[in-house]
Amino acid sequence: MKLDNRAQGPGFARRRLASGATAVVMGVTAVLGSGLTTAAHAADGAQLTGIVLGVGANESQRVVSWYSLANTAQVVEVAPTSRLVDGKFPADAVTFPATVAANSVNGGYSAHATIDGLKQNTAYSYRVGAEGSWSTTYSFKTQDFKGNNLDFLFFGDPQIGSSGNVAKDGAGWEDTLNVALAANPNAELLVSGGDQVESANNEPQWDAFLAPDKLRQYPWAATIGNHDVGGKAYEQHFWTPNTDRSAPYYNGAATTRSGGDYWFTYKNVLFIDINSNAYASGSDAAHIGYITDVVKKHGADAKHTVLIYHHSIYSPASHANDSDNKQRRQDFPTAFSRLGVDLVLQGHDHSYSRSYMIKNGQKANKDEQPAATEVSQGPGGVIYVTANSASGSKYYDLTAPDTTKDPNFGPDPLNPKSHWANSVENQEHVRTYVKVQVRGNKLVVENIRSGTCAAPNAAVELGQESWCGPDSGASAAQPVGSTVDKVVIHSNGDDNGEADVAASASPESSWLQ
Numbered sequence: 130m131k132l133d134n135r136a137q138g139p140g141f142a143r144r145r146l147a148s149g150a151t152a153v154v155m156g157v158t159a160v161l162g163s164g165l166t167t168a169a170h171a172a173d174g175a176q177l178t179g180i181v182l183g184v185g186a187n188e189s190q191r192v193v194s195w196y197s198l199a200n201t202a203q204v205v206e207v208a209p210t211s212r213l214v215d216g217k218f219p220a221d222a223v224t225f226p227a228t229v230a231a232n233s234v235n236g237g238y239s240a241h242a243t244i245d246g247l248k249q250n251t252a253y254s255y256r257v258g259a260e261g262s263w264s265t266t267y268s269f270k271t272q273d274f275k276g277n278n279l280d281f282l283f284f285g286d287p288q289i290g291s292s293g294n295v296a297k298d299g300a301g302w303e304d305t306l307n308v309a310l311a312a313n314p315n316a317e318l319l320v321s322g323g324d325q326v327e328s329a330n331n332e333p334q335w336d337a338f339l340a341p342d343k344l345r346q347y348p349w350a351a352t353i354g355n356h357d358v359g360g361k362a363y364e365q366h367f368w369t370p371n372t373d374r375s376a377p378y379y380n381g382a383a384t385t386r387s388g389g390d391y392w393f394t395y396k397n398v399l400f401i402d403i404n405s406n407a408y409a410s411g412s413d414a415a416h417i418g419y420i421t422d423v424v425k426k427h428g429a430d431a432k433h434t435v436l437i438y439h440h441s442i443y444s445p446a447s448h449a450n451d452s453d454n455k456q457r458r459q460d461f462p463t464a465f466s467r468l469g470v471d472l473v474l475q476g477h478d479h480s481y482s483r484s485y486m487i488k489n490g491q492k493a494n495k496d497e498q499p500a501a502t503e504v505s506q507g508p509g510g511v512i513y514v515t516a517n518s519a520s521g522s523k524y525y526d527l528t529a530p531d532t533t534k535d536p537n538f539g540p541d542p543l544n545p546k547s548h549w550a551n552s553v554e555n556q557e558h559v560r561t562y563v564k565v566q567v568r569g570n571k572l573v574v575e576n577i578r579s580g581t582c583a584a585p586n587a588a589v590e591l592g593q594e595s596w597c598g599p600d601s602g603a604s605a606a607q608p609v610g611s612t613v614d615k616v617v618i619h620s621n622g623d624d625n626g627e628a629d630v631a632a633s634a635s636p637e638s639s640w641l642q
């Protein structure tokens with residue numbers, strides 16, 4: 130297995146010997162570090178766009194990615210915000226050199242740099258470019274690097290452009306981010322369910338997706354969807370840590386499509402993000418091999434394992450019985466149970482579902498009731514969540530279980546209009562996002578409305594949906610911030626935050642009580 134570790138390792142970027150632009154940047158870095166400005170025009174003329182803050186390999190890193198019109202030496206410059214005076218960076222601000230490469234599509238160059246060595250509970254300011262042509266200054270904050278509490282937010286299929294109106298889709302997307310982060314300002318990660326845009330290489334759609342400033346303040350954990358995969362723009366816009374870009378993780382030529390599986394850790398959670406677009410010709414087995422390898426090497430440091438990919442295997446709507454999904458439903462669940470995965474976050478079906486506790490592809494406890502607000506996680510138990518549209522660009526309506534299409538995805542005996550695997554299925558044609566709170570051994574998963582039937586809600590505004598609101602529109606829309614579904618997942622029977630550290634030390638045996 131070939132790991133591309135360019136975005137990991139303390140101080141790696143600064144030590145790296147490289148040719149071309151990166152080597153030049155090292156000189157700039159040294160100059161800036163000493164407070165001199167002799168390289169002032171290193172990036173003159175470079176127009177910098179699409180700046181996005183991404184996750185690094187752990188909580189002390191961030192990756193910044195951006196587009197540049199010019200192939201010049203560039204850096205990201207960082208300093209504690211408290212040390213800026215009248216918006217000016219201090220002379221000893223730290224710089225991290227960017228890797229700048231020609232784009233495969235749409236011209237220009239893409240750049241990324243890894244910020245390393247961050248301190249906890251600190252507000253930072255940063256900018257990209259070089260002396261004479263800096264970007265606007267942006268900021269982010271770090272929080273506790275240790276401990277058992279972590280809030281992160283999960284967003285399904287913004288898919289900017291899918292309504293046919295990029296501006297309206299972008300407005301809904303920005304509003305969801307603003308609403309979600311106003312309600313949860315201390316969320317530490319924004320996690321993608323995939324399908325950032327409708328058309329893989331359409332830069333106006335990417336511009337609208339990346340327009341919200343929240344994407345420069347909170348780290349985005351990118352996930353590749355089927356609408357992102359068919360070109361190189363996804364990889365040009367997002368540099369991800371610990372990424373394996375070998376053949377099984379692409380569905381097609383790596384020269385013309387995006388791909389890759391990656392992982393990172395944040396406090397006591399191991400996040401693994403896989404490219405579910407690659408599923409045929411042994412790719413599902415390869416993904417399981419990747420996950421197995423990551424869990425074996427890094428699971429001992431984590432209390433929870435969260436898996437993210439685009440194609441929901443227990444999706445409740447239009448994609449419920451797609452042939453590729455039927456295959457993943459066979460290929461994945463037993464392995465996920467064996468590997469001690471706790472929570473699977475998925476997208477693609479533009480509707481919300483939360484599964485029962487699933488073990489080896491079966492309901493773990495046949496008595497678990499629909500929409501239970503508290504569930505216990507026994508050995509091998511996994512909860513699968515599908516996110517609804519975060520932008521309002523497109524919704525899919527729930528579908529009835531259909532055993533003629535898949536005998537293995539029939540009705541729930543306790544709630545026959547729902548698929549057997551799902552405790553909750555919901556579609557109201559309003560924007561939502563998923564909040565996950567990690568609290569010791571507990572995980573709290575909540576689906577929250579970020580919009581109503583009113584604008585911005587592109588699919589409703591444009592008449593693509595004939596109803597809106599709960600109960601297929603029979604009830605009035607619930608307010609922004611209200612809860613669609615909330616469940617507390619109790620892992621291993623206690624929540625004091627320490628008791629299962631030993632149990633999770635060996636992921637393969639983490640379910641031994």
Ligand SMILES: [Fe+2]
Nearest residue numbers: 324354355477
């Ligand atoms: Fe999709």
